[in-house]
Amino acid sequence: MQQENRKIVIVGGGISGLTTAYYLEQQANQKGQAIHTTVIEEAPILGGKIATERSGNFITEGGPESFVTRKREAWELCQELGLGDQLVGTTERGKNYILHNGRPEIVPMGPGAAIRTPLLTLKGKLRVLREPFVPPRTDRADETLGDFLRRRVGAEMVDNVVAPAMGSVYLSDVNKMSTQVVFGQFADMEREHGSLVKGMFALMKQRRTERKLAAENGQPVKKEKLPAFVTLRKGLISMIETLAEKLSGDVMTGTAVNRIRHNATQTLSYQLDLSNGQTVMADVVVLAIPTFAMADLLAEYDTAVAQQLRAVQYNSVTTVSVAFNKSDILEPFDGFGVVVPDREASKLLAIEAVSNKFGHRSPDDQVVLRAFVGGYRHEALSQLPDGELLRLVRDELAAIFGIQAAPTFHRIFRWQPANPQYPVGHLEMVAAIEGKLQPLLPNLYLTGSGMRGIGIPDCIRQARETAGQVVEQLQKQHAAA
Numbered sequence: 420m421q422q423e424n425r426k427i428v429i430v431g432g433g434i435s436g437l438t439t440a441y442y443l444e445q446q447a448n449q450k451g452q453a454i455h456t457t458v459i460e461e462a463p464i465l466g467g468k469i470a471t472e473r474s475g476n477f478i479t480e481g482g483p484e485s486f487v488t489r490k491r492e493a494w495e496l497c498q499e500l501g502l503g504d505q506l507v508g509t510t511e512r513g514k515n516y517i518l519h520n521g522r523p524e525i526v527p528m529g530p531g532a533a534i535r536t537p538l539l540t541l542k543g544k545l546r547v548l549r550e551p552f553v554p555p556r557t558d559r560a561d562e563t564l565g566d567f568l569r570r571r572v573g574a575e576m577v578d579n580v581v582a583p584a585m586g587s588v589y590l591s592d593v594n595k596m597s598t599q600v601v602f603g604q605f606a607d608m609e610r611e612h613g614s615l616v617k618g619m620f621a622l623m624k625q626r627r628t629e630r631k632l633a634a635e636n637g638q639p640v641k642k643e644k645l646p647a648f649v650t651l652r653k654g655l656i657s658m659i660e661t662l663a664e665k666l667s668g669d670v671m672t673g674t675a676v677n678r679i680r681h682n683a684t685q686t687l688s689y690q691l692d693l694s695n696g697q698t699v700m701a702d703v704v705v706l707a708i709p710t711f712a713m714a715d716l717l718a719e720y721d722t723a724v725a726q727q728l729r730a731v732q733y734n735s736v737t738t739v740s741v742a743f744n745k746s747d748i749l750e751p752f753d754g755f756g757v758v759v760p761d762r763e764a765s766k767l768l769a770i771e772a773v774s775n776k777f778g779h780r781s782p783d784d785q786v787v788l789r790a791f792v793g794g795y796r797h798e799a800l801s802q803l804p805d806g807e808l809l810r811l812v813r814d815e816l817a818a819i820f821g822i823q824a825a826p827t828f829h830r831i832f833r834w835q836p837a838n839p840q841y842p843v844g845h846l847e848m849v850a851a852i853e854g855k856l857q858p859l860l861p862n863l864y865l866t867g868s869g870m871r872g873i874g875i876p877d878c879i880r881q882a883r884e885t886a887g888q889v890v891e892q893l894q895k896q897h898a899a900a
């Protein structure tokens with residue numbers, strides 16, 4: 420029997436909202452379910468934090484600029500969308516640096532380099548080596564990433580290496596970040612194997628066994644080796660553009676959802692009031708928006724839930740991309756980027772060497788650097804006016820790399836608010852909120868970077884899971900009807 424068309428509204432047109440709509444259509448189609456999706460986005464354009472500007476021979480990423488392949492979801496989605504030939508990897512030889520006494524110091528990658536590095540004192544290095552002998556914590560309670568790593572590898576390693584590196588990825592302070600959300604697999608490793616080093620060895624052993632078994636069974640042994648980070652040739656916005664093209668439902672931009680009304684006695688039990696004065700009816704609503712925006716829409720149903728969602732802090736960051744003539748750079752930098760520890764005088768959070776990482780984004784005679792201002796370090800600086808911000812970044816680049824030349828090009832993107840800073844216990848809080856909302860607002864789902872992971876692959880994983888839950892629930896309801 421053909422099912423009636425179920426109306427699903429997805430609020431938020433970032434990667435999470437669009438991917439939810441995409442997987443909903445895919446999965447419903449596979450199950451023979453008739454659905455109609457509508458994505459509603461407040462901003463005039465789709466993409467949320469994904470913001471690519473294409474101008475002349477420059478491709479500038481204002482927000483994310485690549486994604487990891489270790490988590491396969493974004494890679495797989497690009498393949499599914501037919502963007503496989505657009506994927507560009509970073510070169511293998513990328514070096515990463517940490518600012519040390521005002522100068523970029525290479526992050527040691529091998530044992531020899533680790534012994535020689537000035538980033539840690541001898542005491543700090545010996546403390547890292549003691550990791551396999553540090554007794555594990557056995558309870559499952561969440562803790563800050565700073566506390567977790569300080570227990571395992573010592574304070575010096577955290578303050579001098581891990582905190583700036585993680586801080587530049589999450590724009591957050593490791594001493595406030597939940598380990599379970601951002602480093603969950605390492606906490607599991609400690610519990611299961613007693614130490615991170617032992618856990619790594621166990622993982623390597625397991626992979627060797629899997630390869631051996633595969634060889635014995637005549638299966639292909641070598642897994643495709645992917646670059647650690649990839650991007651899309653014409654910018655990450657290609658993902659957003661392609662998702663929007665593939666959707667058979669509706670997409671509305673420049674329209675906010677201001678209120679959600681629920682009436683369980685109606686067939687289409689949700690009514691969404693839009694900023695353009697219209698209303699939209701739905702059977703299912705998915706909120707793929709930041710937690711503070713979820714709080715606004717849910718406050719009339721549960722004030723405690725709204726308070727918890729609003730309590731998730733979002734930091735502010737501004738990215739400043741600057742290009743220089745290659746001929747003006749006296750001492751070329753050979754790394755992918757530099758991150759800045761708290762003890763350094765620099766006002767920046769990190770600097771990415773865009774043209775070293777992805778050469779296709781700028782003409783060959785240009786060097787492009789992108790500075791991160793704000794985040795958990797000097798957050799107020801992210802709000803400086805454009806001229807002052809550019810001056811600050813130029814002064815920093817002069818101090819760190821000796822670049823005195825005037826830029827040939829610059830672009831500023833402001834993210835206020837930017838990323839959520841997951842507090843300790845965040846995952847439990849999210850699960851409790853979902854449990855509380857389920858009977859109150861059935862067929863309403865929460866997804867997106869505010870929930871269970873910030874990176875693009877994390878957002879896609881959550882969107883796929885949310886779509887799966889919706890389709891499963893609709894099937895159950897149909898069977899029960």
Ligand SMILES: Cc1cc2nc3c(=O)[nH]c(=O)nc-3n(C[C@H](O)[C@H](O)[C@H](O)COP(=O)(O)OP(=O)(O)OC[C@H]3O[C@@H](n4cnc5c(N)ncnc54)[C@H](O)[C@@H]3O)c2cc1C
Pocket residue numbers: 430431432433434435436459460461462466467468469481482483484485486487674675676677707708709712736738834837838866867868869872873874875876878
């Ligand atoms: C500077 C920066 C650099 C980053 N770098 C990387 C990186 O290199 N790699 C990586 O993997 N990740 C990176 N991230 C993280 C990643 O970009 C984000 O976590 C991800 O894009 C968030 O997607 P989202 O769809 O969940 O949320 P968003 O992109 O925030 O989308 C939510 C959308 O909802 C809309 N909205 C809000 N309220 C309403 C409403 N009431 N009605 C209608 N619409 C509404 C908003 O306008 C927005 O467009 C970076 C983030 C930032 C800020």
